[in-house]
Amino acid sequence: MPISTPLTSLLGIKHPVLSAPMAIIAGSRLVAAVGQAGGFGILGGGYGEKQWLVQETAKLQTSSVPFGVGFITWSMARKPELLDIALQAKPRAIMLSFGDPKPFGPRIKAAGSLLICQVQTEDMAKQALDAGADILIAQGTEAGGHGASRTTLDIVPAIVDFAAGQVPVVAAGGIADGRGLAAMMVMGASGVLLGTRFYASVECDGADEAKKRICAATAGDTVRGMIFDISRKIWWPAPFTARTLVNDHARRWIGRETELVHNVEAVAAEYGVQRDAGNYDVAAVFAGGAAGLIHDIPPAREIVERIVSEADQILSGRRNFQAA
Template sequence: MENRITKLFNIKYPIIQGGMVWCSGWRLASAVSNNGGLGLLGAGSMHPEVLVEHIRKMKEATDKPWGINVPLLYPEIDRLMNIIIQEGVKIVFTSAGSPKKWTPLLKSHGITVVHVISSTLFAKKCEEAGVDAVVAEGFEAGGHNGREETTTLTLIPNVVESCSLPVIAAGGISSGKSVAAAMTLGAEGVQIGTRFAVAAESSAHPTFKQRVFDTEEGGTMLALKKLAPTRLIKNDFFNQVKALEDAGAEAAQLTELLGKGRAKKGIFEGDMTEGELEIGQIASMLHKEETVAEIMEDIIADFNKTTSKLGDLKL
């Protein structure tokens, strides 16, 4: 397949791996890139020196295109951006903030910039800021989420119609069927998080992966809405958050409960009780660990089978 997304990144398949905290290290990202997609390092959970280490290992592990996801609210954002420029990174996905400040600087160094959005309003602002593409993420997605709670099925066609940028669909996408659905709605690529988060090459803790496989339909919910809406697996920590929210707690109380390192505790260290277990709604569709190669092969075969069937459909 060739379209604006595959040309923009020079990749074989318009499949991007989400740059997820505590999951998206160099092993996962390089495996996705080596299998024809676009792998992303998740800088949001890396200290600057750790990011440098992962960047250099990426350069050794793959000669294919790859990039970095950078949450713009990162406390050492200046250092991260300097590292990205100095290390010659070619692709940056930004999220959790306005793209206006950093996009001109990144592009002045020849870096392709993509920003993650959750509404048509932000899609238009991205176009004004000069980004090269947008990731339109519906609220089915895991982790930090849009306040609008717009589903992917609704968000994608609205964003496609509202701006001229290439659109990458995200949120609830894990199979070839869902890739085909996103492209039917006008997306030219997809970003997949949850399925790659539990891949063999993911740096997530084995206990966390198994908890994802055990998650049933309805097992995730949005929480922490007064801070930053976040989709979590229901566990003891989630129940504490929900009790506070149901009691009308203010942001300060939620911040105190959240503390520091909750996501690391759950995803990376395997604490299923007190950890923040960020994952998407499609967790209930996943039941076993697969390698990235197996995931990519399955998605591509399912996509081709699905689109072949669609060709025979008529109203």
């Protein structure tokens, strides 16, 4: 059964399940599959690969399902033409994360798209609402990829209270099944945004080896830090760091980040070689704390249906949280 919330009404979708805009690997295949399942897929615009964005938005423009396009705000600000490319495809929403959305809000709204802003503090939420945000994503530190320090259990109710019903709030970070959706709705969220769970899906454009490593991970097999950003020579602004699976490269440099910076040219060169070769003992798999809950690589439709079915049973009292 559909789970209707203010989020589903606003986005015109059946289920309050969103797939995260994971850079490059959240391509049109995944976005379309999540949309066809009744959720809302968000294309991973990431750091701004122009040709890729043109190609993937063109595929979605002819889609019959609503979709979004997501950007790393501070990076997209250096290439504002990327936003124009995205808006030309007439997405239902643009999602901005990690930076001030105010310079882009008017263009997004004028084009007829909704503005989704991912936030990690109340100050960021205020900034987003001032920019005209229609939806807030409250992201906890358990999330894969980049984020900040507050836990999902902390930040979600805090942002729900801060928003005070002005806009729907979506929970992100450490969520992979119906228990997570049910729990977040009990705390006042209008839906959930999932990255790692959809990374390990058939339609995700991530490498098969990376997906297998997510499935093999257990609780505690991720780490948050700067090692992989330094190794890629991508200088992220504070307070954002990245959560990844622990691998040999992480073990080598944990606690030695200053030394890594001093040797960055040599390390980055070798890192690039190993990444291009698909060696995930070195290359990062950006995954969240929910990896320990993920054990298979199903189609995105099955993921959406499982989550919604479990949450519906829990919320209606037909299943308890432990049995989900």
